[in-house]
Amino acid sequence: MTRIPGHPCGATEPTRPSAAVAAATSALAEAGVGPARTEAELLLAYVLGVSRGALALAAPLTPEQRDRLSDLVERRTRHEPLQHLLGSAAFxxxxxxxxxxxxxxxxxxxxxxxxxxxxxxxxxxxxxxxxxxxxxxxxxxxxxxxxxxxxxxxxxxxxxxxxxxxxxxxxxxxxxxxxxxxxxxxxxxxxxxxxxxxxxxxxxxxxxxxxxxxxxxxxxxxxxxxxxxxxxxxxxxxxxxxxxxxxxxxxxxxxxxxxxxxxxxxxxxxxxxxxxxxxxxxxxxxxxxxxxxxxxxxxxxxxxx
Incomplete structure (x- = not known):
């Protein structure tokens, strides 16, 4: 399964983007961060280097990408600003x-x-x-x-x-x-x-x-x-x-x-x-x-x- 904050075990099979988003959404929502699904998708898109709209067509995450997403989600659950994690803010x-x-x-x-x-x-x-x-x-x-x-x-x-x-x-x-x-x-x-x-x-x-x-x-x-x-x-x-x-x-x-x-x-x-x-x-x-x-x-x- 996709590793999320509080669940240190790693995935043994390729992690599909939809599963990664679901796990990240759950972790963010539990921490009171929202809109959780939107932020989860933005973080995953950032890790994969694709647009949010292209996530459905993205390949499964590599172990490195999975670990990077897990780290970003954990930091966001500690209320580090999303914009700091992404390095940019839309205006x-x-x-x-x-x-x-x-x-x-x-x-x-x-x-x-x-x-x-x-x-x-x-x-x-x-x-x-x-x-x-x-x-x-x-x-x-x-x-x-x-x-x-x-x-x-x-x-x-x-x-x-x-x-x-x-x-x-x-x-x-x-x-x-x-x-x-x-x-x-x-x-x-x-x-x-x-x-x-x-x-x-x-x-x-x-x-x-x-x-x-x-x-x-x-x-x-x-x-x-x-x-x-x-x-x-x-x-x-x-x-x-x-x-x-x-x-x-x-x-x-x-x-x-x-x-x-x-x-x-x-x-x-x-x-x-x-x-x-x-x-x-x-x-x-x-x-x-x-x-x-x-x-x-x-x-x-x-x-x-």
Whole structure:
């Protein structure tokens, strides 16, 4: 039988992919990892070097493949992120390299990225839009803009050295694939001197900052593997967002737009901060995939006459 965590005996006969998936699914489900079958299929496809859809046609596993799958399943049952095991995370139309030291991009953030892409496309029909992605992490937002708005000039800003490693790697990979290169800047989004050369020139400013209030219970995958500085945003979760609004107001041109992801408890707090600032108009909050408040957008007001 296929060896799974807790069952050290090895298989004496060739293991068919369907049997391997069944055993892996059982082990993952027992550990509370899910969707168990989907993850089992993804892990097996990774081990075999085929697409998930090609598993039904795959040959039986070799002993080496069986052992490798068993190791990956065991690590996943200990809640090591699936993306770390696979070495990549899907985001919109991209596969991004991720691993220890960088926040794994989430599907919810695809909505913010999509909004920013729509805004950049509107501008792209008339000019070369300048798009800035703050707290860029793996580069998910910035590289999606570069992929989907080929005429855009994109700048990605990240502070953490560990995340910068992954950002630069992904940027180099996408440039090698033919995307327009992005500019990577090492910097703190709360620094008043950040990107001063772009002040008043940015068309679209996007940010997925750390915003979870300190002390909030988070899944094991987040608590033990995502960098805390990329997750938690102070006692109320707004420690980065508050100073970020001033940076956004100074970087955006009049009429430029801003989008920022926030905690699902901030559906009123972040829009109120934008309105109270006085330099933003058209403030709107947007829900995520399950209807929770997830990101706020606004437009930089024209200067007073």
């Amino acid at each position: 919109r139309y991209l596969e991004l390299a991720v691993g220890p030291g960088v926040f794994v991009p989430r599907p919810e953030t695809e909505l913010l990225a999509g909004w920013g892409i729509e805004q950049a496309r509107l501008l792209g029909s008339e000019s070369e839009p300048l798009v800035v992605d703050l707290c860029s992490g793996s580069g998910a937002i910035a590289l999606s803009v570069a992929e989907e708005v080929p005429g855009a000039r994109v700048v990605a800003v990240e502070r953490a050295a560990s995340a910068l490693h992954w950002l630069r790697r992904n940027a180099a990979d996408r440039a090698a694939a033919g995307d327009r290169p992005i500019e990577v800047v090492a910097g703190d989004v709360t620094d008043p001197e950040l990107l001063t050369g772009y002040a008043g020139r940015v068309d679209v400013l996007l940010c997925n900052p750390p915003y979870v209030p300190d002390g909030t219970a988070v899944p094991v995958e987040v608590a033990e593997h995502d960098p805390a500085e990329a997750v938690f945003g102070g006692p109320d979760g707004l420690a980065v967002i508050r100073p970020l609004l001033d940076r956004a107001a100074r970087l955006l041109r009049p009429g430029g737009v801003f989008g920022v992801e926030h905690d699902d408890t901030h559906g009123s707090a972040v829009p109120d901060l934008l309105r109270d600032d006085g330099r933003f108009v058209d403030v709107t909050d947007h829900p995520d995939l399950v209807g929770r408040p997830r990101f706020a957008t606004a437009r930089r007001a024209d200067p007073a006459p």
